Amino acid sequence: MNKEDQVIEGFRELYNKLAWLNKSKMEIALKGHKPSEVHCIEYIGKHADANVTKLAERFYMTRSAISKIAKKLMEKGLIESYQRPENKKEIYFKLTEQGEAVSRIHEELHNAFRERDKAVFEQVTEAQYDSMLRFVERYSSHLEAEIKKHGVERSAETDD
Amino acid sequence: MNKEDQVIEGFRELYNKLAWLNKSKMEIALKGHKPSEVHCIEYIGKHADANVTKLAERFYMTRSAISKIAKKLMEKGLIESYQRPENKKEIYFKLTEQGEAVSRIHEELHNAFRERDKAVFEQVTEAQYDSMLRFVERYSSHLEAEIKKHGVERSAETDD
DNA sequence: CGATCTTTGTTGACGAGGAAACAAAATCGC
């Protein structure tokens, strides 16, 4: 296997491990709330006027899925919806006090993960950070361009 | 946001984009086969005596899920199972000729992805590869250790 | 050897998310 594949495979593996491990911890600390629910809470907490469409785009999920999650979060009393008088179509979300509490727990957990992995990151030099960030940035915008292209293809093949 | 979080967030974002984009392409090229089915085919093709348990560990999935995927792959005639006379419990899998064909298509697609992203990787120096691989390796084994620890915790809380 | 525990694989019920069809509001084109 060449280095290119090693990097991709390595990061994929790393990502899976990290997701799996953190998910387990999350489940314990945020019992009763699904990971995707917590993600939505976090986004809503950080972005004013979040709505179903924005959340869907952010998490690469369908509006359908987000709609259901939002419904559940409202039933739990973690978020509430509001509208603007000038727009009766879009429905925005904001956190309730209870939602803020969950958000804070999540933030603390995030810090705990950082603390847990501190030893690894302490060994990373500034130059390495910059190198990796440049790589991520370059690869990401490359894929973004491909997704745009692909989007065009998709709309041209709606009837296949 | 500090560089540590930027790197993690950046790679998460990158990973999501890559997965989303490749999944779309896969769906077109390997119509009729789900991503997880293709993953299993690939593993079975590359590892002699693959069984449900090994596949589950490899993909961080439950034996239950793999069992169902294997069942489907057998119904499709892409894999076949065999046993050893000295062990009547374990069930191993191998690809059929048809399964090999799917595996080859997948391999070609993999090459196509590499070709698509070549421009990005051409700009990466040997030193950068090594730096990233060291990072992945270090982080990965750190998490591996944490998972082991966590595994111990888990078996101690089976009755919660 | 025989009883108990562990490992391996399967099944059924369930929950999460996607696809498609839909309603309602906004926007565009004239």
Place this chain on the structure above:
DNA sequence: GCGATTTTGTTTCCTCGTCAACAAAGATCG
């Protein structure tokens, strides 16, 4: 302004993967 199209959100149906319970075959230990 008015019809056609687009955008936004919801609901229904379906598939995938998990969890729990289970059966069957090893492994362990007296």
